[in-house]
Amino acid sequence: MKIKTLTTILQKMAPLAYAEDFDNVGLLTGNTETEVTGVLFCHDALESVIDEAISTQCNVVVCFHPILFSGLKKITGKNYVERAVIKAIRNDVAIYAVHTALDNHRNGVNKIFADALGLQNTKILVPKEGFIRKLVTYTVADNHLQLRNALFAAGAGNIGNYENCSFNSNGLGTYQGNEYSNPEIGERGEFMEANEVKIEVTFEKHLEGTILKALFENHIYEEVAYEVYTLNNLHQNIGLGMIGELPEALPETVFLQHVKTTMKTGGIRHSALLGKEIKKVAVLGGAGSFAIKNAIAAGADAYLTADLKYHQFYEAEGKLLLADIGHYESERYTAQYMADFLKANSNGLTILVSTVDTNPVKYF
Structure with a gap:
């Protein structure tokens, strides 16, 4: 190899x-x-x-x-x-x-971290922004299925736990080729009206080259009309950190001992104990102070990460147990x-x- x-x-x-x-x-x-x-x-x-x-x-x-x-x-x-x-x-x-290529992967660093602790029902804590794009294109009905299936095969149309997702609508398209054109339907210089299907599919931005290649290779028109947009939607399966639930709630000290033993850390720095049980846990391997607010907003009882500074422990605001278990340990x-x-x-x-x-x- x-x-x-x-x-x-x-x-x-x-x-x-x-x-x-x-x-x-x-x-x-x-x-x-x-x-x-x-x-x-x-x-x-x-x-x-x-x-x-x-x-x-x-x-x-x-x-x-x-x-x-x-x-x-x-x-x-x-x-x-x-x-x-x-x-x-x-x-x-x-x-x-x-x-961070593995940090952001659904099954990467933070899933490994969560699995080690036994967390269940896990999901991304900080979904990635600006990573989803949408392709909109138009073709005649006879080309519709071939083109759409080719886009699916290239990786378009995946949304969370679903694949082959698209929106298709019928409409009337018009065009008129000039003297240098070679239209697939109609003659050059002829004004044409055609019943067309509008296809809309989303895709991850790094697949754009592959998606457009499939579009051009499977579209029957000489000139392909298409649009690509960057969406503001968060990508629920790509991002930093993870949040999940313990099989059963644990007292804070018992939970911290579980973390210390499982992640093999020489010590844990943590915010003030709140006197409540820990059930919902957020994790982020490596330096994760930026996601404290995300953990609070997600309703976590505890947030485990690393490289926290003195004043950042105040950001727990009495709403969760904030713990620094060590950078290496969180990724071990x-x-x-x-x-x-x-x-x-x-x-x-x-x-x-x-x-x-x-x-x-x-x-x-």
Whole structure:
């Protein structure tokens, strides 16, 4: 398998289009034409992890956090980022990062987090905005089904738990071709009226190229009339964080002990206890202070995340239990999830999970 084939599989797990604009995901070092000898999954692609990849004959490291996040003007080995990149390039080790592409996936980081805690009836906490587009096009009845089915096959018409969704309406279309036209119906220069079907379908924005290709290849008109809109609708199956319910309500201290044991954290910083049981829980792996208000609005009894500052604990406002369980800890099962996904979607590859502890935070 070449690296370009591997990245195609990884994008089924975490489409790069799902990543936040500030992020740096995908292939960070390496050549897509290189044959894969083995894949090592990790949380952070530090120099010690690159050493592990070399010793285990894995020439691809798939990391959660991108080791290259912001631009480098020099690569001299003066810090941990530069040293890791230099070692990877010298030893032909490719580095691929997923980060927020997997954060935003319905089955990604936050579903892993929620599943570990045993949450049920889960849904996205902060649905992604500006990700849904609508295609509107017009064709004659004889072309209607072929065109619509081709758009469905290209990925259009998926709404939540439903697929092949569209709206179709009949109307009267008019056109008149000039001397250079070659109309499928009628003659050039002839004013035409045709009974047409208007087809409306939504799609995820990263599929636009594929959708338009299907449109042009399956439409019978010489000139295809179509419109593409960006919708304000939230995407309920793409976004950050997750909220769900425990099988049974737990006292706050019992709940915190459950979190501490399950997520294997050395300590939990939390807001004032409220003296009520915890049933509805919101989670967001990594730095999640921005979603405190979302958790409150969703009616969460507790919100688990990481990297909270002193004053942000006040934002709990006595409405929920706010807990910082540690950045690494909130994402700790991600590497194993990625490895399991690749194992289920490939054959014959050496697939390993790093044994290096890359958590920079230690507890006394």
